[in-house]
Amino acid sequence: MDLVYKNEKPLLGIAVVFSAIIWLALIVGTLGGLLLYLILGYVFFLFAHSAFISHLKGSGVRISPDQYPDLYDRLVRCCERVGVNEVPEAYLLRTDFFNALATKFLGRHFVVLFTDVVDALDDQPGAIDFYIGHELGHIHRKHLSWQTFVMPASLLPVVGPALRRAEEYTCDRYGVACCQSEADIKAALAAIAAGDTRWSTINVDAYIAQVQATNGFWMSFNELTGDYPWLTKRMATAVALAQGQEITHPRRSFWAWTLSCFIPRLGVGAGGAASLLITIALIGVLAAxxxxxxxxxxxxxxxxxxxxxxxxxxxxxxxxxxxxxxxxxxxxxxxxxxxxxxxxxxxxxxxxxxxxxxxxxxxxxxxxxxxxxxxxxxxxxxxxxxxxxxxxxxxxxxxxxxx
Incomplete structure (x- = not known):
């Protein structure tokens, strides 16, 4: 199974070329002065990000052979399956978020599992492998390393959001590769969709059928301007992949494609409306x-x-x-x-x-x-x-x- 989603590599290529041209132009145009601001920006980011890492190490529970060995074994097994040679540090953290994340600090990678996820899937622990695999996908594909360099291209209409969505589809493929069964895949995504208690009673077939409603103008527009695919599509794609099939989603609205070409990515998830409002404000300033x-x-x-x-x-x-x-x-x-x-x-x-x-x-x-x-x-x-x-x-x- 190819772990990389079909659109990620071409989109990343476009982003790298465009960003390289922009960075070169800025550096030459500022006679190298931009480098100083980049260094200062990195130092600022380092201090800001260190607050989260410190909280993680100081308050989170590190997953190890001695602490939650069952979760540690899953982490090691997933690393072996997807080709991550160095097992990242992993922590269990109590938050109000139902998800997981991967991050990087001073060259070290971290995987964070939120307790709500682990608790919700207590009766089906194999589903946790999907979350672990998804975050390992970000690490293995070096999404965290590339994001700063491709920042100029990430702001582009259509291309910026499409690259982020392609990365999510890629990481879902890593999650599928780590799971032992199709039921685990369904449980992992159902828990995000229906919550920590209702997920076990969700009708997955009916949920996947909701994909047919995503081809309208508003559904298309808000996906095209957002960072994440609709969860119904992620579920349908992951399940089809587990069955050894490729899926074709409904075509998006032509007019949504047209309008989204004028909406820059602002990194606000499925925030097409917010992007549109800010863009209108910018147009107002430019018009003035x-x-x-x-x-x-x-x-x-x-x-x-x-x-x-x-x-x-x-x-x-x-x-x-x-x-x-x-x-x-x-x-x-x-x-x-x-x-x-x-x-x-x-x-x-x-x-x-x-x-x-x-x-x-x-x-x-x-x-x-x-x-x-x-x-x-x-x-x-x-x-x-x-x-x-x-x-x-x-x-x-x-x-x-x-x-």
């Missing part, structure tokens, strides 16, 4: 910045168009002055059909004033005063030169030649 910037861009483009039209008028003013040795009185003198050149599309108007001055009215400011781009001529020994400036206009909106 982007919309004014876009509006400013549109205004600058409009002012630039108006300025280009004014340059054409400037050319006619120069030609008129040289021919008549006088400044034009109105736009009609320059050959335009009306005294004011108006452009409805660009929302501006151009007039010629005393001494050849050209004024382009481009709007009104907050106080109601007209805003102008002004081209003012001056004559030096018969040569005409021009100065462009703004009147009641924000300088950042003016064309470069008028600032």
């Amino acid at each position: 910045v982007a919309i004014p910037a876009y509006q400013q861009y549109v205004e600058r483009a409009r002012f630039s168009t108006a300025y280009s039209a004014a340059l054409e008028v400037q050319g006619r003013v120069e030609a008129y002055a040289q021919e008549h040795q006088a400044w034009p009185v109105s736009m009609i003198d320059l050959g335009y059909p009306e005294s004011t050149l108006k452009n409805a599309v660009g929302d501006y108007s151009i007039d010629v004033y005393e001494s050849g001055l050209i004024g382009v009215e481009v709007g009104t400011d907050k106080s109601g005063e007209s805003e102008y781009i002004v081209l003012e001529p001056s004559v030096d020994q018969g040569n005409i030169s021009w100065t462009c400036y703004g009147q009641n206009v924000e300088e950042k909106l003016l064309p470069a030649d008028c600032r």
